[in-house]
Amino acid sequence: MNAQTQRLAVMAAVLVAIAIGFHALTGSFLTAENLYNIAQQTAVVGIVASGMALIIVARQIDLAVGSLLGAVGVLMAWLQYTQGWSVGASLLAGLAFALLIGLFQGWLSAVIGIPSFVVTLGGLVSLRGAAFLIADGKTQPVTEPGLLALGGGLDGSLGERGSWLLGAALIALIWGWQLVQRRALVRAGGTPDGKAGLISGVLGTLAVIAVVAVFNAYRIEGQEQGQGLPLPLVIWAAVVIVLGFIARHTRFGRYVYAIGGNPDAARLAGIPVRRVMIQLNLLLAALVALAAVVAMARLNAGTNSMGTGMELTVIAAAVIGGVSLAGGSGSVAGTVLGALIIQSIDSGLLLTDVSIGWRMVVLGQVLVAAVVFDRVVQK
Incomplete structure (x- = not known):
């Protein structure tokens, strides 16, 4: 059993321990209803976290995913509700917008050489403003049954x-x-x-x-x-399977890990570092657009507040799941455990009537503990 497999086993054991502990305290954590809700609530974060894992493996970061999700979600809903576009056309427009932002941010980072932290920090603020401007801050409802099913619920x-x-x-x-x-x-x-x-x-x-x-x-x-099985969970599982295969069994995936291990050596070995980095940004942008569709369907509307603070949860899910912030190691499968651990803790604390303030404190310290654990493993 290699180190990565051992770490996944440890995280799985931690998840089981959390579930058993909260069920002992509440008596309702391991019920089918609560587990169903946890799966639906985790799907949006899990979809984005699977792409964020590869970004971090390549020694990059993206702080704008939450704001981009909000902008894409409200754009798609606005095109349907206010402009009268069809569902298919609005979804394609949202995907195109996300890819354009991903291409721009990837170009600034990979070609111009601006650190991804700075580029995406600017995107975090600007795209949140764009999400407000698209519909003037107004909630845009969506009513197409087929679209709403993607968010789960009675027919989802x-x-x-x-x-x-x-x-x-x-x-x-x-x-x-x-x-x-x-x-x-x-x-x-x-x-x-x-x-x-x-x-x-x-x-x-x-x-x-x-x-x-x-x-x-x-x-x-x-x-x-x-x-x-709720449809958001099915979509999340499909994303993880596809990205896991890409990461471990394709040339692109090997390039990503090589760049994360040593960017200079990867460049000298003939790996097209700039192209791969731009492709990574486009991949993450496409996943954000997909997550925006699921989030919009769950809310039955597009709002400018969608995805607020999600970037930190996504990064935490990747790190808790075993992705090293130093780059070069980690797996897409680990993000599943990371996202479920975060959501399980939040759900368990909610069931025990812990206030939102203390829930935020606990979740923040869980991220710190994951980083400390990562450093210990590296040493």
Whole structure:
């Protein structure tokens, strides 16, 4: 078991301990309803955190993701409600706006050489102002049922049958990927660790079955069938799977880790550092646009306050999940645990009637503790 896997195991154990502890205190933390709500509430942060992980791995930072989400969300809602655009056209316009901002910030950082901290700090302020100016600070409601389903809610889930079908597909993917890795290792002349692969596959299978069973157990009053997997969770899972594959099994992903490990050596080795950095910014911008769609659907509206303070939560999720602020190490999968740990702590404190002030204090110190743990591991 390598260091990254060990760290993920530790974070998973911490998450389980948090859940058990809060359930002992409240008696309601591990109920299907609360877990369903936690999954929905975490999805927006988790989608952005998966892209932020790669940004931090490459020794960069983006402080403007929350403001960009607000600007994109209110733009899409404003185009639908005030300007009468179709849902598809408004979503494409929001994506184009996000990509334009990502390209501009990436160009300033990678080509001009301005530190990403400075560039995105300016974006944090400017884009929040843009979010206000787009609709003059007015809330823009959205009513398209298909769009609202993406935010979860009564009609925003797969249902019991759909959830089991998706679960079966994920289990097949887990074992199929184990087989692909085993064959690749044999072709390379290595000796597969059958025991480790078996344990990994069994744990993954049990995790999928447990998640589907829990969400199917959540039934809204008056409905015979369980809700099943909420669509925000499905979208988040798809993002993590795709980005995880890109990070670990593509040339682009190897370039990102090489740049984070030593930018000068990566440049001398012929890696197009500037191009990769711009592509990273575009990737994160696209994920922010996707998260804005989910957030807008959850709120049934676009508001200029969407995403306020989210940049810190996203960075915290990445760091708690094992991404080193020094760059060069970390994983997309770790951000899932990081985001769930943050949301679980916040939800647990809320259930125990802790005031918002103390919740903020605790969450801030959790981030500090994660950074301290990262430094200890590095040493």
